[in-house]
Amino acid sequence: MIGKLISSIVLVAGALGANICAAQNNTVSVLYAGSLVNLMERSIGPAFAKATGLRFQGYAAGSNKIANEIKGNLRRGDVFISASPKVNTALMGTANGTHVTWYASFAESPLMIGYNPRSRFASDFKTKRWDQVLQEPGIRIGRTDPKLDPKGAFTVELMTKAAEFYHQPDLVTKTLGAVDNPEQVLPEETLVGRLQSGQLDAGFFYSTETSDLKIPSIHPAPELQVKASYTLTILNDAPNPGGAARFVEFLLSAQGQALLKEHGVDVLKPKISGDGQTIPPSVRAVIDATQ
Missing domain, CATH: 3.40.190.10 (Periplasmic binding protein-like II)
Incomplete structure (x- = not known):
């Protein structure tokens, strides 16, 4: 009786294993x-x-x-x-x-600056230089963690280049704050949704995101290009x-x-x-x- 029970368990386990393998091979x-x-x-x-x-x-x-x-x-x-x-x-x-x-x-x-078209800062992005808009009081900026995501590191690189290019030594501090600023740093997979829902006014995105989701965007000067x-x-x-x-x-x-x-x-x-x-x-x- 015990032998039959063990045999049954082995058969069931074997069947489950086969199903798991089949599922893995199909996924x-x-x-x-x-x-x-x-x-x-x-x-x-x-x-x-x-x-x-x-x-x-x-x-x-x-x-x-x-x-x-x-x-x-x-x-x-x-x-x-x-x-x-x-x-x-x-x-x-x-x-x-x-x-x-x-x-x-x-x-x-390439890395772009995307903005919410319904944001109160949207018109400024159309008439002012993008780095100036990012310094305006009250603007909510989103970016990813430089330690966890290349886009976050590219964002810091872009802003560092812009600080030198536009002769603004404190640009990084004024726009990003601390590298790990908790008011800006968000998981990459949530950044687009937060911009689209109005939780953010602007953020840093790749062209595939801005093009794909019709996000209005600013392409930095060629000298600042980061990809x-x-x-x-x-x-x-x-x-x-x-x-x-x-x-x-x-x-x-x-x-x-x-x-x-x-x-x-x-x-x-x-x-x-x-x-x-x-x-x-x-x-x-x-x-x-x-x-």
Whole structure:
């Protein structure tokens, strides 16, 4: 009797395990920079699912935050898309867990100053220089954490450049306050929503966000230009490496690149960094075809 019970438990456990494996093989988990929420969830994800029959499962956050979670074994995924090449290096090498051995830069998006068209400061953005408007009393500015998100670091870099360019040594302090100013620093995935709902008057966004969501924006002078450089990689401990490869192939395909362009992203010829020999052959073939 006990033997039959044990056999039944083993059979049930085996069936559950098979179902879990099947579910994993049908799902591709993509961890991506929060600035790509709309692009991934409303465009790339659904199009990928339709083209392949696989299920897209996305997770958005600041690139550094995601990298820290991967490194701390707090989050697993198949594909990692960052807004800065530097983030990948924190996951490379034995000391960092060897989560990443290669990555490819595939797109860019310049940093912009976006504003709410219903804000009482909206008319000022149309008639005054943007740095002057950001210093006006009462304006509510949103940005991301420089420690957790490349966009936050790019924001500080942009304002530092502007301080020198416009000969205003105290510009950074007047507009941003402290680097970690709690009145401004917000999670990347919530920044757009807060601007659109009127909780913010202005904020710092990539062109893919302002273009995609029709956010009025100011493009800084060419001398001040700061860009996100999007990279992708397949994580070494990916639960579904086969599905991950298919996602990367789709993203770099003609259809995937067309969708990127539709959402205001500047598409680049993929540039490989790290150990190219570890790239899956099917992915390497797609990359080589774009050169």
